[in-house]
Each structure stands twice: as structure tokens, then as C-alpha cells.
């Protein structure tokens with residue numbers, strides 16, 4: 001009986017901590033995106049940030065998950081490797097827009113967080129709101 005209680009408490013604590021850190025990660029990713037990317041990509045990633053209005057080539061709507069660059073030439077664009085390379089080096093290196101800067105100063109886990117955010121836009125299938 002006692003053992004069961006302890007086991008339950010242990011399980012409860014672990015899952016609470018795990019859920020907490022996942023949630024913290026999500027809001028961190030969102031904040032990073034809002035700070036660095038939303039001026040062009042829009043807060044929801046729909047490509048309608050305030051700066052985008054002045055652009056000839058709009059940043060795309062991440063909800064559509066249609067990516068252009070195949071940075072490692074494996075015949076597939078928009079893989080994690082491709083997105084990380086575009087974010088780190090900027091699209092211009094891969095023949096794309098000069099407008100988006102390179103974010104080479106970001107840590108790998110920050111890049112991974114941004115990719116996670118971009119992917120979360122796809123999963124929702126709509127960029128209407130950000131939770």
C-alpha cells in the first residue's frame with residue numbers, strides 16, 4: 001500500500017515536471033519567434049507581418065507547409081535540416097530572398113525551438129490564431 005502511494009506520487013511529480021517543461025518550451029519558442037521573425041512572418045507565421053506589406057516576395061504562410069529550399073540536395077525541401085540551414089544562413093545563400101537575414105548567432109536549441117514553432121503552425125492547419 002505504502003509502496004503504491006510512493007510510486008503514484010513519484011509518477012505524479014514526474015509528469016507534472018515534464019508537462020511544465022514542455023509548456024515552458026512552447027512559450028519560449030513563441031517568444032523567440034515573436035521577437036526575431038514576426039515582423040516579417042507575422043506573429044502566427046502566416047507571412048503577414050508588418051514588414052511583409054512592403055515586400056515583393058512575401059514570406060510564405062507556414063500553415064501551408066510549402067517550403068522552397070532543399071539545402072542539402074536530398075530532393076526534399078523543408079526538412080529540419082533545410083529549415084535550420086535557411087534560418088542560420090539566410091535564404092540568399094540558397095538563391096532566395098536577400099531580405100531575410102541570417103540568424104547564425106542562435107544556439108542550436110533555439111533554432112530547434114523555432115522549427116518546432118513553425119511545425120506547430122502546420123499541424124494546426126490554420127494560422128488564424130496563436131494560443
Ligand code: HEC
Nearest residue numbers: 036037040058059067068069086091096097099100103114
Ligand atoms: C526581414 C524579413 C524576415 C525576417 C526578419 C525573417 N524572415 Fe524568414 N523569410 C523571409 C522571406 C522574404 C522569405 C522567403 C524567402 C524566399 O522565398 O526566397 C522567408 C522564408 C523563410 C522560411 C522558408 C524557407 C523555405 O524553404 O521555404 C523559413 C523557414 C523562415 N523564413 C524562417 C524564419 C525564421 C525562423 C525567422 C526568425 C528567426 C525569420 N524567418 C525571419 C523574410 C524574413
